[in-house]
Amino acid sequence: MNESTSEKNTPLLFYKCDPFHFIPVTKTPWAGKQISQLKKKYFPDFLESIPSRIGESWEISCDPIFPSDVLLAADNKIKLPQLLEQAPEFFLGRNQSKAYGAHISLLLKLLEADDVLSVQLHPHHNHPGLSEQECGKPEAWLVLHTEPGAFVYLGFQENLTKEEITHCLLSGNPEKCLHKYEPKALDYISVPPGCVHAVGPGVLLAEPQDSMPGKSGKTWRVSDWGRLYNINGELCSAGKPRETHVTQALPSIDWTLPRGKDLTQHLVTPLVHGNKFLGTKNNPFACQIFDKPGSQTFSPLVDGVFSLWTVVRGKAVLRSGNNVLEASGGESGFIAAGAPKIELILKEEIEKPLVAFFTPTHY
8 A cells, every 4th residue: 555644635645556457368368377386375265266377467458448546545546548648747757648648559458378379460550551559560579487398489480591491381380480488587588579479388477569549459360279169268079269360460570680599689688686777779668677685766757757667576565655556466556757866675575576667768
């Protein structure tokens, strides 16, 4: 809960969102168990509110169909867009609020699967094939935990021609051309537009992605591995396949990206405690992680811009003047753009702490 000695209607610097904001498993039939285990570990009094399988937990969302609830004092809630409307420049920053209005331009998810996800590709925001209600979908993956043998597909293998790759994709054999990478915890992986990709089983991710007001990020599904589903979104031998978009995706592949290990070196940045990742051409989401107990200082990654935070493990306290917020593993929220340097206190609770911060570097 937030604590503040400021006046009742004065905006606070720190807020956290309802931690039980899950996409229904009918829409994520590949859902795994790690998110559920994380939430149940830190919220033992709410086991009935936590499904046994969760594919996506939308930790912080301004999506008009699925917005987050912000937790206020005395267990009151308010929809995130409604809170932002009260003071958009204070919460988001002058440039962000000017560009996007009362809308956080990042959607932060936790994601984990027990089966390989569909092979996907996202276009650039200015792709001519997008409708007025669609936008591109740059995203990144912060690897939080991996099970033995976990992997992701990222781009293509070396020594294959464009024609050979195209043949593999059109013939439904993407595994013959995709580059498999076994990520490690705290790898920060860029997934730029035009990069074909898929998340494998056993990888728990925090995924920041662009969120544009009034628009939906476009995904072309290149392959779904021949799977069949019933009307409830469950695997079923008598079911139907999900729609794929190979011919639409092919013209949007970025063939200038490196291949194989060279692509891994190009798009993967291992993060360590306290070091700041301030974005690259392929990754417009600044990130910083802290995983050592004790008191440290967090400064905004981009001056005058909001920050998102998620506590993966342990317990965290954010403190600035009269503003104090306590959060445990499985909780996420945001820091107003008007916040100065913040004292961050990490405590071991159940396990070693881990907190991650994200900020957009573009607007």
